[in-house]
Amino acid sequence: MEDSDLGNDDTDTSGPDVEVRTLADLARVAGVSAGTVSRALAGKSLVNAETRERIQALARQYGFRPNQMASKLRSRRTGVIGVVIPLGHEKRQQISDPFFLTLLGHLADQLTEAGYDLMLSRAIPDGTPDWLERITGSGMVDGVLLIGQSDQSEVIDQVVSHYRPLVAWGNHREGQKHIVVGTDNELGGRLAAEHLIACGARRLAFFGDTGGIEIATRLRGARAAAEAAGLHITHVPIKLADAEMGPQLEAAFAAPDADYDGIVTASDLIAMSALHVLHEMGRKIPGDVQIVGFDDLPLARLTSPPLTTVRQEIGQGAKVMVEKIRALIEGETRISKVMPPTLIVRETTRS
Amino acid sequence: MEDSDLGNDDTDTSGPDVEVRTLADLARVAGVSAGTVSRALAGKSLVNAETRERIQALARQYGFRPNQMASKLRSRRTGVIGVVIPLGHEKRQQISDPFFLTLLGHLADQLTEAGYDLMLSRAIPDGTPDWLERITGSGMVDGVLLIGQSDQSEVIDQVVSHYRPLVAWGNHREGQKHIVVGTDNELGGRLAAEHLIACGARRLAFFGDTGGIEIATRLRGARAAAEAAGLHITHVPIKLADAEMGPQLEAAFAAPDADYDGIVTASDLIAMSALHVLHEMGRKIPGDVQIVGFDDLPLARLTSPPLTTVRQEIGQGAKVMVEKIRALIEGETRISKVMPPTLIVRETTRS
DNA sequence: CTGAAAGCGCTAACAT
DNA sequence: ATGTTAGCGCTTTCAG
Numbered sequence: 001m002e003d004s005d006l007g008n009d010d011t012d013t014s015g016p017d018v019e020v021r022t023l024a025d026l027a028r029v030a031g032v033s034a035g036t037v038s039r040a041l042a043g044k045s046l047v048n049a050e051t052r053e054r055i056q057a058l059a060r061q062y063g064f065r066p067n068q069m070a071s072k073l074r075s076r077r078t079g080v081i082g083v084v085i086p087l088g089h090e091k092r093q094q095i096s097d098p099f100f101l102t103l104l105g106h107l108a109d110q111l112t113e114a115g116y117d118l119m120l121s122r123a124i125p126d127g128t129p130d131w132l133e134r135i136t137g138s139g140m141v142d143g144v145l146l147i148g149q150s151d152q153s154e155v156i157d158q159v160v161s162h163y164r165p166l167v168a169w170g171n172h173r174e175g176q177k178h179i180v181v182g183t184d185n186e187l188g189g190r191l192a193a194e195h196l197i198a199c200g201a202r203r204l205a206f207f208g209d210t211g212g213i214e215i216a217t218r219l220r221g222a223r224a225a226a227e228a229a230g231l232h233i234t235h236v237p238i239k240l241a242d243a244e245m246g247p248q249l250e251a252a253f254a255a256p257d258a259d260y261d262g263i264v265t266a267s268d269l270i271a272m273s274a275l276h277v278l279h280e281m282g283r284k285i286p287g288d289v290q291i292v293g294f295d296d297l298p299l300a301r302l303t304s305p306p307l308t309t310v311r312q313e314i315g316q317g318a319k320v321m322v323e324k325i326r327a328l329i330e331g332e333t334r335i336s337k338v339m340p341p342t343l344i345v346r347e348t349t350r351s
Numbered sequence: 352m353e354d355s356d357l358g359n360d361d362t363d364t365s366g367p368d369v370e371v372r373t374l375a376d377l378a379r380v381a382g383v384s385a386g387t388v389s390r391a392l393a394g395k396s397l398v399n400a401e402t403r404e405r406i407q408a409l410a411r412q413y414g415f416r417p418n419q420m421a422s423k424l425r426s427r428r429t430g431v432i433g434v435v436i437p438l439g440h441e442k443r444q445q446i447s448d449p450f451f452l453t454l455l456g457h458l459a460d461q462l463t464e465a466g467y468d469l470m471l472s473r474a475i476p477d478g479t480p481d482w483l484e485r486i487t488g489s490g491m492v493d494g495v496l497l498i499g500q501s502d503q504s505e506v507i508d509q510v511v512s513h514y515r516p517l518v519a520w521g522n523h524r525e526g527q528k529h530i531v532v533g534t535d536n537e538l539g540g541r542l543a544a545e546h547l548i549a550c551g552a553r554r555l556a557f558f559g560d561t562g563g564i565e566i567a568t569r570l571r572g573a574r575a576a577a578e579a580a581g582l583h584i585t586h587v588p589i590k591l592a593d594a595e596m597g598p599q600l601e602a603a604f605a606a607p608d609a610d611y612d613g614i615v616t617a618s619d620l621i622a623m624s625a626l627h628v629l630h631e632m633g634r635k636i637p638g639d640v641q642i643v644g645f646d647d648l649p650l651a652r653l654t655s656p657p658l659t660t661v662r663q664e665i666g667q668g669a670k671v672m673v674e675k676i677r678a679l680i681e682g683e684t685r686i687s688k689v690m691p692p693t694l695i696v697r698e699t700t701r702s
Numbered sequence: 703c704t705g706a707a708a709g710c711g712c713t714a715a716c717a718t
Numbered sequence: 719a720t721g722t723t724a725g726c727g728c729t730t731t732c733a734g
Binding site: 021022023024034035038039042066067068069070071072073074075 | 710711712713714
Binding site: 065118276 | 424429446452459460468470472485488489491627652654
């Protein structure tokens with residue numbers, strides 16, 4: 001019969017002789033139309049189950065993958081979320097902040113789980129909204145997640161006036177237009193300072209650069225607590241330049257009136273560095289100086305002594321950011337979320 | 352003069368009344384064809400300098416950005432590099448390894464500098480090449496950077512047989528098809544063990560899970576050094592499960608014959624955790640036990656005592672990976688690069 | 703130097 | 719349930 005001869009053509013299951021790069025190619029091989037192949041591969045229900053499976057098998061056999069660019073162009077949906085790290089107020093051109101990196105890791109996990117791809121950009125704000133609009137306006141992403149607002153809160157507000165699906169990590173400010181997920185930084189700073197004061201510290205300092213609003217707010221909280229106790233807190237603006245943090249700290253401790261006995265730091269990283277420098281100077285912790293970190297990175301429990309710190313819920317934050325961006329993309333409405341920090345008492349304070 | 356009257360038409364610089372979303376829209380506004388707008392915006396030389404500038408000004412004024420999907424589809428060039436983290440041999444579903452995260456940060460910097468966008472994917476190898484081909488075959492990226500090979504060396508080889516622009520970080524194996532940038536792990540392991548032996552350690556252990564080839568090779572190097580000195584080295588397969596590392600280490604030290612006096616670790620993270628656990632057990636470092644880390648993360652110098660470790664050149668590695676992927680994309684040929692590690696002696700060994 | 707025309711590979715009406 | 723028809727918005731010959 002002619003039919004069986006036809007059937008025999010199927011025996012070449014291994015050596016694909018014809019190049020099948022496009023839907024049309026596969027359609028030809030399968031003897032159907034491109035439209036059907038498209039539907040079959042998308043797993044749509046309006047295709048006969050067995051043709052669908054046959055086509056999927058064929059696709060596998062020929063190693064065919066639909067071109068995403070074409071698909072995205074046509075469907076006006078990219079399946080990609082842009083994750084942007086604004087490298088603003090700190091002049092370093094490098095992504096190295098372990099907090100951001102940790103948040104990024106969690107975001108990657110959550111986005112993958114939600115079926116999104118992640119496009120990472122580092123951006124250097126320049127006063128105009130251009131650094132952000134280059135990403136929102138490119139048609140390359142369905143939404144944007146900002147890891148930190150730096151000092152760009154106004155610019156971001158301006159962008160969301162015409163670009164909705166955007167969620168930032170960071171500090172929430174009254175009257176702010178864009179949606180933010182973050183920690184109550186003022187409370188965090190206050191918790192840290194209050195704890196230090198309760199543990200007997202009197203000569204307080206805050207270590208951290210207040211160029212970004214988050215840190216500035218932590219300082220405000222710490223200062224409020226100090227003032228409530230009738231104390232002064234000295235602000236020492238340590239920049240996060242990795243290796244160069246040591247010298248900055250040494251200089252800070254060498255200053256004439258620098259015999260601090262309680263230090264609130266803007267991050268665990270600064271705290272760890274301070275711990276190290278103080279240790280080298282022969283100061284006892286928490287005997288001579290008490291320190292509170294910020295973030296509660298996984299590493300905080302590994303320092304010696306283990307670091308007392310203000311915990312931010314990074315994993316939870318990532319989850320919430322992804323939930324919100326998805327909702328925004330679906331056209332729903334969402335509001336900001338401020339999460340309360342918790343004080344984790346370990347051994348760099350006298351508890 | 353008529354000229355000044357003409358100039359007055361430009362006063363509506365603020366209120367774009369017509370929506371200009373596409374090249375064609377802008378072309379209409381500019382009174383030229385879409386082709387010319389495309390060329391002007393691409394900065395091509397074959398456009399009259401002043402029409403080009405006029406069009407660019409118009410684009411800026413209307414906030415117009417060409418749709419990347421369309422551009423990429425047409426030009427068959429995405430300007431995107433895929434960065435893939437294979438979450439293979441370790442079952443954790445999470446990106447948290449600080450080494451990978453650090454490498455990722457450097458890659459982001461280098462790629463941005465080279466004008467590429469970065470698409471991050473975490474992948475869970477499943478025995479087939481599918482986890483990788485989903486990315487290489489999607490038409491979404493111009494090339495792929497793999498952060499670690501996990502135990503997928505053969506699969507990767509298979510993929511590069513038909514997909515050239517791929518560079519992996521990791522261990523180089525003789526006869527391997529794909530291009531790798533990485534550290535001489537065997538040498539690294541040997542340096543660590545030799546140093547420990549030279550410092551008087553005799554009861555050696557290697558802490559780390561050898562599921563990935565990199566770690567297995569480090570163990571091989573350490574073992575070779577031990578055997579050359581007539582010593583035995585005990586392999587303790589610590590998994591990188593963040594918080595759960597403590598208990599694993601405690602169990603390791605509680606084992607009957609576990610009075611190690613020299614420990615080679617597979618990463619700084621394990622070393623830091625071990626440091627912490629030993630500290631809690633009241634063991635002196637380096638007095639009772641000496642430890643050598645691996646990676647030399649920025650944090651290694653901050654432990655107390657500061658960590659003796661085997662340094663991998665992460666920043667340099669990222670630079671090399673990006674150089675190689677760019678060359679491969681251009682159709683050039685490249686070979687693997689094995690970088691020598693260096694021993695950084697700090698204070699967890701008796702030097 | 704610029705315009706017109708032809709797709710890149712796919713999806714989504716609209717038919718049938 | 720499947721085929722047909724039209725584009726998505728851009729780039730790039732090919733003319734002029």
